[in-house]
Amino acid sequence: DVKVTQSSRYLVKRTGEKVFLECVQDMDHENMFWYRQDPGLGLRLIYFSYDVKMKEKGDIPEGYSVSREKKERFSLILESASTNQTSMYLCASSLLGGIDNEQFFGPGTRLTVL
């Protein structure tokens, strides 16, 4: 079974703090994704990566950066957390190309910025 894990289920941070959200997958997937989910807005793509050290902006990258130093790990960084970044953050992974691009999700991190 594909397994995607995220470092924290719940996180509370203060405005201005630097925040790291970690995601690890164990299926040797090339693609990894970070989404945020907000009521009424659904899931929106922040960043994705299709290879080590590669990254692409999604629909809402402002205020975020990412790091992919190893194939299995994809980190989302909030350089200076703000209250409007309070959200549910979901990580996903999938194979690159081919006929099956099914994405598998981690359990999510509920981040509250005070």
Next chain:
Amino acid sequence: GIQVEQSPPDLILQEGANSTLRCNFSDSVNNLQWFHQNPWGQLINLFYIPSGTKQNGRLSATTVATERYSLLYISSSQTTDSGGYFCAGGSQGNLIFGKGTKLSVKP
């Protein structure tokens, strides 16, 4: 970009009832997935179905790619089916999500 519309946004069922959820896409997609979001927020994969029909127990899904829509059928609903249902599709490995259907199954 691709727009994804889901309907209905909310659905209340009595236990044992059947239901159909719909997902419309504004453009062709070659990835299409259905998810159930559990009470703890995790997205559980239901179907990867860019075309055709699949069944898994009480759930089945049909995608008509030429007409850019997909349907999720839930038969003999149970209280444990409650939660959010999301469809998502894309054309380059990415997924665009609909806003979901919130399903409540009453005992």
